[in-house]
Amino acid sequence: MQCNVHGLSHVAAHWFPVNETFDSLQGEGGFTGTPALFIRMQGCDVGCPWCDTKHTWPRDEARLVSQGEVKAKTALAEGSWAWFDVEQLADVAHDSAARHIVITGGEPCQYDLRQLIGRLQKTGKRVQVETSGTYTPYVGRTAFLTVSPKYHMPGGRKVLERALERADEFKFPVGKRSDIETVLERLQPYSERHGTPIWLQPLSESRTATELCIEAAHRYGWRVSLQTHKFINIR
Ligand code: SF4
Structure with missing residues (x-):
């Protein structure tokens, strides 16, 4: 199998390591x-301590399974994955009734997504990509890019200005007051320049974090994003 995803993010990729696909x-x-429709890519080296998809971090060849096994996953959060090419992912999109596709991870922007996004858009669906902002987003011009910048994480990756410039929305996890300062210093200038909405996401929906987010949203005109899928116990 041709595999051009190992560190060659500037080369248009045809094959992608996929952890799960689900509606x-x-x-x-x-x-x-x-x-x-969610397409969750395998692989991330950012290392956020609170990450709730740690099973997507390693691309362990020993966990390589069939596409059928990946598609059949239910609520299991586990690190098995399979290679899919662009046409096979387009087939998955065709089979889904959803009109919106979310490419997530892991860190999907490790891979050049332009060809995949173009093909998925040809199915008539809108494509959203979720990224940490630590890789150049090769996503073309028409995908919706959600950047959730991760600063000073154990993986040592830096948030890239070109990712912040390209963002269609920012999503920032907040656990303490200094996180609000980070948003003010690092994201607010881009938001003011481009009108990019800023969503604050209280870590673990703790009382303290939630109150910080609400207070800052009022003060600066930002918004509060809750992980609503967890409230209704869906993936
Ligand atoms: S960037 Fe996303 S997938 Fe990677 S460690 Fe952080 S939260 Fe997890």
Whole structure:
């Protein structure tokens, strides 16, 4: 099998390591409540301590399974994955009733997504990509890009200005007051320049974090995003 995804993010990729594909509702940000097909890529080296998809971090060849097994996953959060090419993912899109597709991870922007996004859009569906902003987003011009910037994470990756410039929305996890300062210093200038909405996401929906988010949203004209899928116990 030709595999051009190993570190060659500038080369248009045809094959992608996929952890799971499933229909659900987008639970976060501006598309909250939208029925969506999720395509979860395998692989992430950012290392966020609170990550709720740690099973997507390693691309362990020992966990390689068939496409059927990946498509048949239910609520299992586990690290098996399969290679899919662009046409096979277009078939998955055709089979889904959802009109919105979310490419997530893991870190999907490790891979050049332009060809895949173009093909998925040809199925008549809108494509959203969720990224940490630590890779150049090769997503073309018409995909909706959600950037959730991850600063000073154990993986040591830096948030890239070109990702912040390209963002259609920002989503920022907030656990403490200094996180609000980070949003003010690092994201608000882009928001003011481009009108990019800023969504604050209280970590673990704790009382303290939620109150911080509400207070800041009032003060600065930002918004609060809750992980609504968790409230109704869906993927
Ligand atoms: S970037 Fe996303 S997938 Fe990667 S560690 Fe952070 S939260 Fe998890």
